[in-house]
Amino acid sequence: MKLVDLFDHFLIDLDGVVYVGDKPTVGAEETLKALRQFGKRLIFLTNDPRGSSRDYSEKLKKMNIQAGPDDVITSGMAIAHYIKEHYQLNQKKAYVVGSPALKEEIEQIGIKLSQGEDGRKADFVIVGGHSEFHYEELKYATLAIRNGAHFFATNRDPVFPAPEGLVPGTGAILASIEVASGKKAITAGKPEPIMFEVAKKVLSSQERTAIIGDRLDTDIVGGKRVGIKTILVLSGSTKQDEIPKSEIKPDYVINDLRDLLKEQAPITKPQVSNKSETPNSKP
Amino acid sequence: MKLVDLFDHFLIDLDGVVYVGDKPTVGAEETLKALRQFGKRLIFLTNDPRGSSRDYSEKLKKMNIQAGPDDVITSGMAIAHYIKEHYQLNQKKAYVVGSPALKEEIEQIGIKLSQGEDGRKADFVIVGGHSEFHYEELKYATLAIRNGAHFFATNRDPVFPAPEGLVPGTGAILASIEVASGKKAITAGKPEPIMFEVAKKVLSSQERTAIIGDRLDTDIVGGKRVGIKTILVLSGSTKQDEIPKSEIKPDYVINDLRDLLKEQAPITKPQVSNKSETPNSKP
Numbered sequence: 250m251k252l253v254d255l256f257d258h259f260l261i262d263l264d265g266v267v268y269v270g271d272k273p274t275v276g277a278e279e280t281l282k283a284l285r286q287f288g289k290r291l292i293f294l295t296n297d298p299r300g301s302s303r304d305y306s307e308k309l310k311k312m313n314i315q316a317g318p319d320d321v322i323t324s325g326m327a328i329a330h331y332i333k334e335h336y337q338l339n340q341k342k343a344y345v346v347g348s349p350a351l352k353e354e355i356e357q358i359g360i361k362l363s364q365g366e367d368g369r370k371a372d373f374v375i376v377g378g379h380s381e382f383h384y385e386e387l388k389y390a391t392l393a394i395r396n397g398a399h400f401f402a403t404n405r406d407p408v409f410p411a412p413e414g415l416v417p418g419t420g421a422i423l424a425s426i427e428v429a430s431g432k433k434a435i436t437a438g439k440p441e442p443i444m445f446e447v448a449k450k451v452l453s454s455q456e457r458t459a460i461i462g463d464r465l466d467t468d469i470v471g472g473k474r475v476g477i478k479t480i481l482v483l484s485g486s487t488k489q490d491e492i493p494k495s496e497i498k499p500d501y502v503i504n505d506l507r508d509l510l511k512e513q514a515p516i517t518k519p520q521v522s523n524k525s526e527t528p529n530s531k532p
Numbered sequence: 533m534k535l536v537d538l539f540d541h542f543l544i545d546l547d548g549v550v551y552v553g554d555k556p557t558v559g560a561e562e563t564l565k566a567l568r569q570f571g572k573r574l575i576f577l578t579n580d581p582r583g584s585s586r587d588y589s590e591k592l593k594k595m596n597i598q599a600g601p602d603d604v605i606t607s608g609m610a611i612a613h614y615i616k617e618h619y620q621l622n623q624k625k626a627y628v629v630g631s632p633a634l635k636e637e638i639e640q641i642g643i644k645l646s647q648g649e650d651g652r653k654a655d656f657v658i659v660g661g662h663s664e665f666h667y668e669e670l671k672y673a674t675l676a677i678r679n680g681a682h683f684f685a686t687n688r689d690p691v692f693p694a695p696e697g698l699v700p701g702t703g704a705i706l707a708s709i710e711v712a713s714g715k716k717a718i719t720a721g722k723p724e725p726i727m728f729e730v731a732k733k734v735l736s737s738q739e740r741t742a743i744i745g746d747r748l749d750t751d752i753v754g755g756k757r758v759g760i761k762t763i764l765v766l767s768g769s770t771k772q773d774e775i776p777k778s779e780i781k782p783d784y785v786i787n788d789l790r791d792l793l794k795e796q797a798p799i800t801k802p803q804v805s806n807k808s809e810t811p812n813s814k815p
Contacts, residue, residue, distance in 0.1 A: 382667040384662070388699050391698070391704070408712055413652070421670060421712035422667075425700065428690045428703055
């Protein structure tokens, strides 16, 4: 049996699964092509709030992977959806500490953006990691939140890999604003359920859905929280020997995306058998 | 009996005790003058790492309060002393995320400063709040610490009062670097003992020494940790009704500095009598 046959929908993390930095992972191009030919629905998820769905769609196209903007959900898009659904936005203003893509995402749900000093009077503060972060943003975000603004962030990843090494991500910038404001933000990115909820709305059904990710603490934890099957792929940040040490147990573990299509299961799934044995072994 | 008669040395917090922002507190000028006339040794302490001892000395002079640079200990000066005493500095480089005053303080102990991208190769990272903080600093500090640099900060105060409201302090900026680096900094400011240790070295003896401060969580906790008497003054951030609610019990509570000199004790010291009763009431 092939792993692919168990599912109709795949939520697929990008960095570490489909590519690492700017390089596609082994077998990504041909495997994703095959999945589409089998009629599988593919939705790509990324916690990285620096680009728009369109940006990621174009990045994938350059790697010969076909994915329209509608097939990509970013953490920025997810938090924008969440705000739109839960708050009255009429006449409201948002102060966005983040990339141009995040600002656009927030504007698209119908909130006006506050600029500079006006930020302190905003009704919403939305934080996403970006490389132009500076003290003024930290200050106006803090003043707005202390003044009662609702407080959100795209995700909590403390660092992300860059050519120079692990560099500060949204989680680091967010920490400064949380410490100064004394408040905790609502976040959307994996492992939080908000991003998965947005993905679910795109899908016709949550049945036969799996998430494929390279991180136990975001992709796998997140999938488990919303009750879908989880596939850990070892092409990114998690190494084989970390799996037994972790309390987080994915349903399936594969070496790279090609394993989805292999007849002779190369899949290690010790966790699943352990889990199903436990109830059976009850007296 | 006057409270002043119990002590020969006073460690005096600045903001909230001697002044609030740019305004001297009630009775500060005449009380401090009287203390000097009685031959008391006064040392001023501030967690604010944005100015040098000289800057604070000048600020005090403008308020008619005589205090030379040697009478003022800043958190920047304290962390610089600490580094000088505990590390070999020969050929070492420091990346300072902080004000020009902090950079000068660090240079004066004989470490060369790294600038810009060179920061990532620094042997020491020293953080102090400043209004020019930006992502590049966050990134180079993170890379240096992840690369093994020793990690320090002046203090952990999350916010400080400004005309606009409570704005982010060193603690907020520090949080972003701690989250991204996965490491905790050694800090000098109150309530940490480092600042008090530096003050002790200036004094001939620690006997008959008291700290006068307006914050329970920094001044009073810090004084208790190093075993000196603590005097809470209500001219700053702590209000009378917060005292019974707090677990932190100052030895004395006064309304403003003038109470130090009053014959008819206006001093509330319920905590001291409670404390001394507890052991006596044991069977």
